[in-house]
Amino acid sequence: MRPRRRPVEHVRPSNRDTTRINDAIRVPNVRLIDDDGGQLGIKTTDEAREYAYAKNLDLVEVAAQADPPVAKVMDYGKYKYEQEQKAKQARKHQSQIHVKEIKLRPKIGIHDYNTKKGHVERFLNQRAKVKVTIMFRGRETTHPERGRDLLLRLAEDVKEIGVIESQPLLDGRNMVMLLGPTKNAGVRRDAEDQDTQRGEEALQGDGDGQDHAPADDAQPQSGAQVVEA
Numbered sequence: 001m002r003p004r005r006r007p008v009e010h011v012r013p014s015n016r017d018t019t020r021i022n023d024a025i026r027v028p029n030v031r032l033i034d035d036d037g038g039q040l041g042i043k044t045t046d047e048a049r050e051y052a053y054a055k056n057l058d059l060v061e062v063a064a065q066a067d068p069p070v071a072k073v074m075d076y077g078k079y080k081y082e083q084e085q086k087a088k089q090a091r092k093h094q095s096q097i098h099v100k101e102i103k104l105r106p107k108i109g110i111h112d113y114n115t116k117k118g119h120v121e122r123f124l125n126q127r128a129k130v131k132v133t134i135m136f137r138g139r140e141t142t143h144p145e146r147g148r149d150l151l152l153r154l155a156e157d158v159k160e161i162g163v164i165e166s167q168p169l170l171d172g173r174n175m176v177m178l179l180g181p182t183k184n185a186g187v188r189r190d191a192e193d194q195d196t197q198r199g200e201e202a203l204q205g206d207g208d209g210q211d212h213a214p215a216d217d218a219q220p221q222s223g224a225q226v227v228e229a
Contacts, residue, residue, distance in 0.1 A: 020061040021076050022049060030061070030071040042068060098128040106134055106146045117157055124162045124179065125186045134168075134175040147175040161185040
């Protein structure tokens, strides 16, 4: 008489799970692996199922392409739960990589250059990578070194918070360089935010507003944040 099976035996895998277990295994023979990893040799599928049921466990096909297929005795519900937890932890610790893009012309003016550089610094301080693209037009393509020099100049200007991850590379009419944030990226910004918060708390603590020094100190910090925005 077949032992009474646990409720988990009746729970079929989800639509995305194509693993065959228990009665879903249709091949006549399997190479059986015990729940402790021991090799039990080739068994008929019926024998392997009865062996798993006797242990109140599942028979799970783990290598369908083998000849004969390999099946293992295990608690499939527990196994699936552990796999889901591992995947969840991996996603939790996986850092998301954001890539921003800035486009420049090789003959960019100093004012526009400083504006673009400010955007690059802001992105790096947000701990995002920055793809910097030089766009060549017409005869500008005959002087790619100008684009390279501009990219390297930008990298030098932001070297405190950015590092070259991909050297300038000519791609058709464009030249591309990838910058990544250093460990210092965002540190100064965080410190300024803390200083601003402390200044505001000091102003609130004064109450009568007689002391104007904290307000003067706080004003440049507020202006710096507006520029970054």
